[in-house]
Amino acid sequence: MNVVPRYSYAVVPFSWEAVNGTRLTFTGDDSTAEFISPFPIPSPGGSASTVFVSVNGLVQTHGFLVPVLTAVNASLPTSWLSEWIHDFYAPFWDDLVRGTIFWGVTGTAPHRHLVITWQNMRHANCPNDSAATVTFQHVFFEGSANFQTNYYDVEFGGACAFADGGGSATVGEQMSSTVATQFSFNARRLQRIFPPNLKC
Numbered sequence: 001m002n003v004v005p006r007y008s009y010a011v012v013p014f015s016w017e018a019v020n021g022t023r024l025t026f027t028g029d030d031s032t033a034e035f036i037s038p039f040p041i042p043s044p045g046g047s048a049s050t051v052f053v054s055v056n057g058l059v060q061t062h063g064f065l066v067p068v069l070t071a072v073n074a075s076l077p078t079s080w081l082s083e084w085i086h087d088f089y090a091p092f093w094d095d096l097v098r099g100t101i102f103w104g105v106t107g108t109a110p111h112r113h114l115v116i117t118w119q120n121m122r123h124a125n126c127p128n129d130s131a132a133t134v135t136f137q138h139v140f141f142e143g144s145a146n147f148q149t150n151y152y153d154v155e156f157g158g159a160c161a162f163a164d165g166g167g168s169a170t171v172g173e174q175m176s177s178t179v180a181t182q183f184s185f186n187a188r189r190l191q192r193i194f195p196p197n198l199k200c
Contacts (some may be wrong), residue, residue, distance in 0.1 A: 003195075007173050007181040016150055017115040017139055017177055019104030029097055029124075037114050038059075038105055042145045043087055050161045053101060054114055057092035059138055059171065071124065073170040076180035087175050091138040091149040094169035095124035099133065107142075114140040123168075126160040147173075154190040157193035165190040 024033040032054050034176035040047040041061045042196040052060040056071045067189035106113045117137040126132040135152040149171070155164045162168060171183035183189065 002093045006175060006179055009181060009183055012148070013169030014150070016102075016152055017106055017113060017117075017137060019102075019106055019115045019117070021102030021115070021117060023102045023126060024053055026101070030055055033101070035046075036104055037106050037140070038179050039109070039112060039114070039142045041114070041140050051103070051114075051176055052118070053103070055101065055121075056096050057090065057094055057118060057136075059089040059091065059116060060087070070161045072184070073168070075185040076170060076174050076182040077176070077178055078174065078180075079177045089138060089147065089173050090170045091133065092118070092136050092151075092154070092166065092171060094163060094166075096121040096134075097124050097127050104185075112142040123156050123160040123163050125163070126156060126158060129156075129160070132156040132158045132160045151190050164188060 022035070024035065026033050032052050034050055034052045037049045037051050040049050041051070043061055049063045050061065072095070076090070096118070100119045101117065102119070103114065103116045106115060115137055117135070119135050120133040121135070122129065122133050134156060135156050136154065137150045139148045140149065141147065154166060157164065166184050167188045168186055170182070171184045171190070172180055174180040
């Protein structure tokens with residue numbers, strides 16, 4: 001019998017991966033873009049190199065059967081996403097808009113880091129407030145199933161202060177439709193600026 005492994009998480013000192021990245025192109029507000037990682041990424045679903053990135057702070061490495069267009073986050077594990085995807089990463093799953101999303105690689109083989117950055121992302125409730133943004137990144141490690149999420153700024157402020165620190169977001173990783181590791185769900189557990197990072 002195959003047992004799906006469960007991640008554990010730890011809060012680690014703040015770090016930020018500065019990368020010269022490739023900007024991802026999205027077709028709409030809640031759309032998904034894909035790219036090929038320079039190294040395979042192991043996860044509970046198996047090893048893969050195709051990476052799917054959602055505007056709404058989701059990452060998946062084993063293929064969306066249909067585009068994940070929903071911006072409505074859920075507590076993990078969630079079974080209603082299982083018709084599309086089995087395992088996914090949620091560094092900051094919320095209804096996000098605009099901003100810039102790019103990916104890049106740091107280090108040298110066999111110790112490279114694949115870094116996906118959501119920069120100056122606005123909340124859908126405050127789409128015209130250029131100051132109400134968050135910036136975070138998700139990091140995969142070559143040759144390891146571990147990953148890390150770095151939070152540079154998780155405070156929208158203004159009319160979207162309710163969403164500060166993950167107040168309207170899901171943070172965690174889902175291994176199957178019934179197994180997940182959740183750090184937070186609609187809870188302000190992330191600090192204002194330069195918070196500790198999460199490593200799984």
